[in-house]
Amino acid sequence: MNDILLIGKHYPAGVDFRAHNMGKMIMASTSKRDMAHAQEFGRRELLRNGIVAGASMVAWHAGLSPSLAQTATIxxxxxxxxxxxxxxxxxxxxxxxxxxxxxxxxxxxxxxxxxxxxxxxxxxxxxxxxxxxxxxxxxxxxxxxxxxxRPPRREGEAKGKAKPFAQLKGEYRKMFETCQPDPKHLSELQAWVTKLSSTSSRKRYGDLEAVTKVPWHVIAVIHYRECSANFMGHLHNGDPIAKKTVNVPAARPDPWNPPPSPWNPVTAWQASGIDAFTYDGLANQVDWGLELTLYRLEAYNGFGTRNHGAIPNYLWNFSKFPVRGGYDSDGHWNPNYLSSQCGAAVLMKLLANQGLISV
Structure with a gap:
């Protein structure tokens, strides 16, 4: 096993330590009840998936700060x-x-x-x-x-019960117009915008847009949210494209025999994207106005967060809006969960502010 860098501390391979000790290290302040819950969950993950998973699950389940879930272990x-x-x-x-x-x-x-x-x-x-x-x-x-x-989605509650578009249309427009990126994250977000709008990225997004009719910038923000802009990951959920997806939606594409043969990762990524957008109903849509775009982006992730009365972090994280609450790694609702990713709508606002898209 590789050495692990855990919250700035280095542990040699083979060191025997338990998830509850990790929890003590990484949890600066939380209730005793939450501490116990996080530690027990970490123990289960440690036994099932190993040290890396166990430590990261502790961080997630405790609802810790945005970058902590991303970097609990490296x-x-x-x-x-x-x-x-x-x-x-x-x-x-x-x-x-x-x-x-x-x-x-x-x-x-x-x-x-x-x-x-x-x-x-x-x-x-x-x-x-x-x-x-x-x-x-x-x-x-x-x-x-x-x-x-990005904790795995579940088909059930995380997808949630969709609200009619007519009820949300005005909200989407108003929030987008007043949306301001959090200054603390601005340099990081600008780096992502630069990457997503680069010549090479635009070409690949454009090629997929030509087939699916999904606008390049919608593909870009989904690619960021689902894959951290990984062109070796399925657009469905970020799983590696060499095999079918494991996480929800699982076993996609079906069948998975991307052309041409032999294997071509560039063509495979596009084939996977076609399946993802067809599976979720985004392909071949005609109206991509702002409000419908945001509605479809929220639906792509699921309405479960909204069903709990929370502002969807999938859209609005790293903005001025108070975003807290979400589904952590085991698919259960955590009111203290904080996403470590920028919201798709916030990225779109930055793209619009720079004249890269028109909304």
Missing amino acids: ANKDVLSLQERAAALGIEVQAPNITKSLTGTGHLELRTLADLVDSALAKSSGAADDAEKLAADAGELLSKLNRMV
């Missing part, structure tokens, strides 16, 4: 290995930074791993060469870390 040696392989192939990519977040915890910038995937795919000449293998491995690691950022 497989440090895996990241360093990817950097070394990229250098050997002559791929210039910014090293994934481990910086201090707003909470003082170790923070891995997932965007730099997404950059590594893109650079490796661009370097690849096909036929499963070393660059393509690097893209696959970087993408798989990014999918695992993305799962720390």
Whole structure:
């Protein structure tokens, strides 16, 4: 097992420690009841999925601060290995930074791993060469870390009961017009906007738009929310594209035999995207006005958060709106949950402010 970087502390492989000790380390303040709940949940995850999962579940279940769920654990040696392989192939990519977040915890910038995937795919000449293998491995690691950022959905309550569009239309317009990105996150958000609107990203989003009729910027914000902009991840939920999805929606695409043969990860990502948007009813829609776009984005994630009376973090996180509450890793509602991702509507507002889209 790789060494693990946990909240700025380094633990050698093979160290025997339990999830309740992790909980004591990472939980600065919470009630005794929540502490016990988080620790017990972490123990179960530790036994089922190992140290990395156990530590991250503790953070999620406690409803801790935005970047903490994303960075509760980092497989440090895996990241360093990817950097070394990229250098050997002559791929210039910014090293994934481990910086201090707003909470003082170790923070891995997932965007730099997404950059590594893109650079490796661009370097690849096909036929499963070393660059393509690097893209696959970087993408798989990014999918695992993305799962720390984005807890799995469930078909049931997390999807929730949809409200009629007519009841929400005015709300969407009003909130979008008054939406202001949180200044604390502005530099991070600008970096994501730059990535999502880059020439290479725009081309791939544009190619998918040509087939599905889903606007490029809608594809972009879904790609960010579901995959951390990983072009080796399914747009359904961020799972690696080399296999069918495991998390909800599971076993997609069905059948999964992306053209052409042999395997082509670029074509596979597009084929997966076509399936994702067809499965969720986004493909071949005609009206992509602002209000309907936001309604469809919320539906893509599910109305469960709204059903609990909370502002949907999928749309409005990292804005001035008070967003708290969501579904954590085991699919149950946590009123203290804080997402570590920017809301899709907030990203759209930044794209609009920069004249990249018209809404």
